[in-house]
Amino acid sequence: MFLARIELLPANESAKTVALFATCLVDLFQPEVGFAAVRLLEAAGFDVRVPDQGCCGQPNFNGGDQDGARQIAAGLIRQFAGYDYVVAPSGSCAAMVRCHYPVLFADDQELERSAVELAQKTWELTSFLVDVAGYDIGSAALDASVTYHDSCSGLRELGIREQPRQLLSSVAGIELREMEQPDACCGFGGLFCVKYPDVADRIGSVKTDSICAVGADYVAAGDVGCLMQIEGKLHRLGEKKIKVVHVAEILAKALLNVSRKDSPGSVDADD
Amino acid sequence: MMNKTARDEIMALVRSGTAAQVVDSGAEMVSFDADEKLREDDRKTLIADFRRYAAQEAATSERVAGANDVPQAITRYLRQLELPLQVLAAGEIISGGVDWGLADELEILNRPIRPDGDTVVTGCYAGLAEAGAIVTVSSAHFANELQFLAATHIVVVPVERIFADYEGLWSVVSREFAAGMPRSMNWIVGPSRTADLGVPSKLGAHGPARVHLLVVGG
Amino acid sequence: MQTTSKHFRAQAREALANETLQASLEGVRRVMPEIRAAAADRCDDFAALCTQAKDVRQHSIDHLDQLLATFEQQVVAAGGQVHWARTGEEATQIIADLCASVDCRSIIKSKSMVSEEIELNSALESAGYEVTETDLGEYIIQLRGEKPSHILAPSLHVSLAEVGEAFNAKHGIERDAPPTDAGEMLLEARAVLREKFLSADVGITGANFLVAETGGVVVVTNEGNADLSMSLPDTHIVVTGIEKVVRSLVDTGVLLRVLARSAIGERLSNYTTFVHGPRQEGEISGPRGFHVVLVDNGRSQLLGTGFRDMLRCIRCSACLNHCPVYTAVGGHAYGSVYSGPMGAILTPAFAGLPGTVHLPGASTLCGRCESICPVGIPLVKLLRRWREASHAQSLPTAGERFGLACWRLVNRWPLVYRLVTKFGVILVRSLSVPGTGQQRWLKRLPSFTALWTQHRDIPAPAGNSFQAQWRRHRAGRKS
Numbered sequence: 001m002f003l004a005r006i007e008l009l010p011a012n013e014s015a016k017t018v019a020l021f022a023t024c025l026v027d028l029f030q031p032e033v034g035f036a037a038v039r040l041l042e043a044a045g046f047d048v049r050v051p052d053q054g055c056c057g058q059p060n061f062n063g064g065d066q067d068g069a070r071q072i073a074a075g076l077i078r079q080f081a082g083y084d085y086v087v088a089p090s091g092s093c094a095a096m097v098r099c100h101y102p103v104l105f106a107d108d109q110e111l112e113r114s115a116v117e118l119a120q121k122t123w124e125l126t127s128f129l130v131d132v133a134g135y136d137i138g139s140a141a142l143d144a145s146v147t148y149h150d151s152c153s154g155l156r157e158l159g160i161r162e163q164p165r166q167l168l169s170s171v172a173g174i175e176l177r178e179m180e181q182p183d184a185c186c187g188f189g190g191l192f193c194v195k196y197p198d199v200a201d202r203i204g205s206v207k208t209d210s211i212c213a214v215g216a217d218y219v220a221a222g223d224v225g226c227l228m229q230i231e232g233k234l235h236r237l238g239e240k241k242i243k244v245v246h247v248a249e250i251l252a253k254a255l256l257n258v259s260r261k262d263s264p265g266s267v268d269a270d271d
Numbered sequence: 272m273m274n275k276t277a278r279d280e281i282m283a284l285v286r287s288g289t290a291a292q293v294v295d296s297g298a299e300m301v302s303f304d305a306d307e308k309l310r311e312d313d314r315k316t317l318i319a320d321f322r323r324y325a326a327q328e329a330a331t332s333e334r335v336a337g338a339n340d341v342p343q344a345i346t347r348y349l350r351q352l353e354l355p356l357q358v359l360a361a362g363e364i365i366s367g368g369v370d371w372g373l374a375d376e377l378e379i380l381n382r383p384i385r386p387d388g389d390t391v392v393t394g395c396y397a398g399l400a401e402a403g404a405i406v407t408v409s410s411a412h413f414a415n416e417l418q419f420l421a422a423t424h425i426v427v428v429p430v431e432r433i434f435a436d437y438e439g440l441w442s443v444v445s446r447e448f449a450a451g452m453p454r455s456m457n458w459i460v461g462p463s464r465t466a467d468l469g470v471p472s473k474l475g476a477h478g479p480a481r482v483h484l485l486v487v488g489g
Numbered sequence: 490m491q492t493t494s495k496h497f498r499a500q501a502r503e504a505l506a507n508e509t510l511q512a513s514l515e516g517v518r519r520v521m522p523e524i525r526a527a528a529a530d531r532c533d534d535f536a537a538l539c540t541q542a543k544d545v546r547q548h549s550i551d552h553l554d555q556l557l558a559t560f561e562q563q564v565v566a567a568g569g570q571v572h573w574a575r576t577g578e579e580a581t582q583i584i585a586d587l588c589a590s591v592d593c594r595s596i597i598k599s600k601s602m603v604s605e606e607i608e609l610n611s612a613l614e615s616a617g618y619e620v621t622e623t624d625l626g627e628y629i630i631q632l633r634g635e636k637p638s639h640i641l642a643p644s645l646h647v648s649l650a651e652v653g654e655a656f657n658a659k660h661g662i663e664r665d666a667p668p669t670d671a672g673e674m675l676l677e678a679r680a681v682l683r684e685k686f687l688s689a690d691v692g693i694t695g696a697n698f699l700v701a702e703t704g705g706v707v708v709v710t711n712e713g714n715a716d717l718s719m720s721l722p723d724t725h726i727v728v729t730g731i732e733k734v735v736r737s738l739v740d741t742g743v744l745l746r747v748l749a750r751s752a753i754g755e756r757l758s759n760y761t762t763f764v765h766g767p768r769q770e771g772e773i774s775g776p777r778g779f780h781v782v783l784v785d786n787g788r789s790q791l792l793g794t795g796f797r798d799m800l801r802c803i804r805c806s807a808c809l810n811h812c813p814v815y816t817a818v819g820g821h822a823y824g825s826v827y828s829g830p831m832g833a834i835l836t837p838a839f840a841g842l843p844g845t846v847h848l849p850g851a852s853t854l855c856g857r858c859e860s861i862c863p864v865g866i867p868l869v870k871l872l873r874r875w876r877e878a879s880h881a882q883s884l885p886t887a888g889e890r891f892g893l894a895c896w897r898l899v900n901r902w903p904l905v906y907r908l909v910t911k912f913g914v915i916l917v918r919s920l921s922v923p924g925t926g927q928q929r930w931l932k933r934l935p936s937f938t939a940l941w942t943q944h945r946d947i948p949a950p951a952g953n954s955f956q957a958q959w960r961r962h963r964a965g966r967k968s
Contacts (some may be wrong), residue, residue: 003821013898022955022956024900024906025764026955027910027954027956028808028914028950028951028954029948029950029951030911030948030951030955031951031953031954031955031958032957033955034955034958034959035955035958035959035962038959042600050955050956050959050963051903052903052904052907053903053956054899054900054902054903054906054910055896055899055900055906057897057900059893059896060852060896060897061873062873062876063876063880063885063893064873064876064878064879064880064881064885065880065893065894065897066877066880067897068896068897069811069896069899071900072896072897072901074898074901075900075901075902075903079903086863087703099948108808134639142940151854152853152854152855152857154854156855156856156859157856160744163529180519181522183857184518184813184857185813185853185855185857186851187813187817188853189852189853189854189855190853191889192850192851192853192854193850193853193941194941195850195851196498196501196850196851196887197940197941197943197944198498198502198505198850198940198943198944199501199814199817199818200853201507201943201944201945202505202817202818203813203814203817203853204944204945206518206813206817207785207814212548228947229945231948232806232945232946232947233944233945234950235529235924235930235946236944236945240925257498258959277573277575277579278573279782280575281557281573281575281731281785281789282554282557284785284789284790284792285554285557285731285789285792287569287793288552288553288789288791288792288793288797289550289551289552289553289554289792292846296519304692311921315612323629323636324756327756328755328756328757328759334817338912361616380707382872385678386683386684386687386838387679387683391681399757401756401758402756403756403757404757404761409610409769409772409774409775410771410772411769411771411773413773414772414773414774414775415716415774416716416717416720416721416774417722419713419716419717420717427831436742437739437745437746438739438742440742441738441742443741444738445738445850446732451566451567452567452703452705452763452764452765453761453769454764454766454767454768454769454772454775455716455719455720455759455764455765455775456762456763456764456765457716457760457762457763458757458760458761458763459760459761460756460757460759461630461759462759463712463713463759464710464711464712464759465625465675465711465712466642466711466753467625467626467629467642467644468625468649468652468671468674468675469649469671470516472711473671473672475675475679476675476679476711476712476713476714477623477679477682477683477686477712477713477714477717478712478716478717478759478760479713482651
């Protein structure tokens, strides 16, 4: 199961390694978010690897299946051992690893130690870029208005509020516009939106009403779960003007605008 | 006790429950040190806070120089609202300090309160600057329900009884009621109100629709 | 405690279609978080006040046996009596017996969630007493024969016009049409209830806190109805939960500081009353009988469990007001007198998990409730704890359990995940329709999954996973 690591060549021998934990929703539904995250992490000077991976176990954990969550977590802990950092383009999956993995293994000292070790080096993407990497997006530019939705887990379990806003506002041309109650839940809630679709829909409508009222070009968030909920509702409403994007995508897009002007190539600049 | 078994059973469950997880937070009695010797400017801030926070809860207030200015102030207030110049005066307010003989036009009623519509004047045990609240206590001289049955409640608040915060009140209470608490201690801020008939809240739900504070002295 | 929580889904659908309720809930959603935040911001350090409040409540829970014993002693010393009720039925029986012993005919009540929990009114009514609720919201739902839909604003779901209709139907006032003006209705209710106050024999109130050191009972209202309920009748009965006791008067001050701010965004509610025993010597008014009925009804059994933290709850209702689920469906959908996050944790504890398993399930676990709880209850953790219990008891549907079991298997090994998701994606994409660009959409799913796409579209999974694309991309880079 370590094949993935062996086949990768380090792009820069001295650079610290970041294992990208893409998360299953990005992996299956929005691969472009994964590539955007890679672009940002590489721009910040990291050597990005992508170990073979699946889900973080959150559906089982929140569904009350602790054993299942433990089994999945044990696999993930194994896959992500040995990197300097683990970064996920998701507040909710990063919080699962950071906040909940360590308490899952109270009965298994060895796994608990590995879980704590992994938790300590796991970050959500925007907080990693700002708090750990001190990343300056430089002369990236994008002429657009953006409204940012705070994903619940990232906001409340990891305290991510300023970091994405800081990154977005440091892009030349981006105008950040706050919606009413950006910290109100979008109604996704993992299994919740599958089990209680009517209620999830109403909560989603409240969110999309706030989004539409702002009238920005983009609505950005840090979790694909929220994005799917918001995009699905807007799509059904026939709302085509507002683009729903992961915060990594919009930042990577801004980065691309500059790198096209300033330097040749983007993702593959290091080849 | 009527049903000792229930008591014993509950207490046993509570005991084993508390013992099951001894997670004593170590939280100690919140200590307080009410500074009763306030500087003059502190006193001013205190009175200002008291009146401001009372006003935020729709109470009105005015400063009067001394106890003997109270009858005139009441007359003025009632006249301004076009209310009858008649009041029921309850509690120590009748005996303590105020010379009701100075109230020419104001009639001090000597009858039981009517179901609705009366103006009641009371003193108070304390004022709480922190919340703009007045504190009254029931006693042999004060049937405390009068302040809830009134349509208009006028409260005489001596400035020296305004405390900065709840802790300040409790330190005085623990001294003055060392022998036992009064039956009823009422903290009141502003008039009675309800939010059950739409927004904004409506005043005068069950208790008075008007509360007027006469802040005496200072 | 009776609940209809097992019908959560149907009740929620009904609530979502109720326009009157939805208008009220929109008000809660927009206004309440804002006024609470403003009240917190006006404090120098609201978080510090909350930590103090949490410590006070934690101390209560950690020393509940001693505090209850002291409280009882002090109530008796003040001339009152304390009664203990293991269950709701025991509590209602004690209260009915007390009423009988004072030859009572009519009873007035101020709002008490414990009395709702033990269904006191119906018990007293079937014992032949006339019971009148005096909190206006509670009075309105009593006239309409309903349960509270919010622990603080019980008639939240009722429109002003519906209040007018209820008054018209029950007040026996001859007129052409129901009243429509709120001021007029207020005066009408005030007059009707004033008469009840003056003629009642027994007044029943709840308690926000009990004070061990003095034997005091603290009751908070904005209308002043509790004060009339406890000072006019000849007998005052307090009915409350055993967990409400705190150490001292000073402690109540700490709690009062966070209660009104969290509940209604105010410094202090209009009326806060500290009552100690019956009429004292020399007094010309006040009740001659003073009784405190301490209700357990499942509380003591929470003490030794992982739900112990829930006993810190001071019923401020902030968690309801900040909950996306509560503010979408309101209280009646929960099928329990306790709703929102606190209700979703308390109801299974009081009524048993099998009939109430939807309540902890119907949460997005967004954690907004926990972030504003003034006594720091880990609400998300407790909701999840009920889910664990429900999973352990195989209470979720077979489908849900099967799904989780599969997900667990699929995700234990990345290779299995890779293979299974590859075929899964092909299957799901076959149900999708094209959209703009590369994106495909699920607009109408078959069979039991149709509900998911009833109101929204679901973005279809991408044809190739990120990992598959990455492998190709990396291979390309190397060559």
